[in-house]
Amino acid sequence: MLSHYFNSAMEPEPTSSESKGINWDINDMKLPQDPEQTDWFQEWPDSYVKHIYSSSNRNAQRHLSGWAMRNTNNHNSRILKKSCLGVLVCSNDCTAPEGRKVYLRPAICDKARQKQQSKYCPNCSGPLKLISCRGHGGFPVTNFWRHEGPYIYFQTKGVHDHPKPETKLESESRKVGHKKRTAIVTTTLGLKRSRNDETLTGKKPDQENLPSTVVDQDSQALLYDFNDTDMDHSETENTLNNCLNNYNFGKGSSPLENCDPVWSKHLSRDTQNDSNQCIGGEIINSTMEFDFYSEDQQMWSKVFFAKNPHAQPLENLCWEKSPLHSCQALYNQQIANVEPSIMDGLLNFKSNVDNVHDGMLHVNHNNSASTSAVYRLCQEDSYLLRYNPNHFSPIL
DNA sequence: GGTTGCGGGGTGG
């Protein structure tokens, strides 16, 4: 697996819990107490992998997964077991523009899932079909979580035999978007018309709700949470690294050699030049959500603002207040000297932002102020950053 | 309305 390869290749220590995975099992009385380091959170764990996360890793704390995993009673309160619900697909096997397929996230709640199956494909209105997971001896893939001291031990059994569903965030965005009839973020669909039109009217044709429901397998959204008081910068870097691992190399088509210096710092220990291909390549085909804490803003700035020595900071950053207390920073295409594919991103606020006027928060800053502007915003609370590679579109 | 964790109870190997 590529991500495994790059994980191992890039970790400071040659040994990870993955490489040592054969040495322990989630059911062991004694688990490894001295891992050289904790693992980067994996959103799409597959195969029979094991990880040791820091107990301060919020994603691990919440037992998050990109797969739709539901709680399973294993009559063991020390080990949390979850099993995969598969993916909801269109029974017509329809294809949306740009070759995207319909891979909806099964509802976790049984009742909600049944109700969900009586709904219709957002693309062709055909009936939906639940593809159940049979990746573990004919049974659903199972995940196990165990909290022990400063670590969270994770183990998965089975290999998913179905496509990835939309992420929880994508699913939520789609539902909200459908209700509010507002724009939905898309990872691959261009935003042809005025963003202001959409956000001010709050209306969009149904067709435009498709992008987030029609999931490109290479455009999965991440939920990585950096709002972690105990998480140090190295872990933040690790998580960012992980993002890049998973999404930059998913197709194996973005050679490290093409990474720019800043990114390649995260991507490789020895290969650097000043190309931006990694930024404009596969990384950009993912939508990532980060939850930042002020402690990590330096990292944030380094990655998103200082990624390119030739890049200018964002100007005319436009923050839009959403009905759900979410804000979006819409990238202004007129930013000079910044490759759109690089700086395209979406800042999605989780909670209150003071200076929101008429539903819009405009953050204008120059080179030196760009970071501080972000600082100020981040210190209000934790925020989600949706980093949209190809295009910008409102999330809600 | 949903997600998540918990746990009782059942079935079968």
Next chain:
DNA sequence: CCACCCCGCAACC
């Protein structure tokens, strides 16, 4: 024992 499943409850969002 193990595995899997169903169900309801409660906390939380």
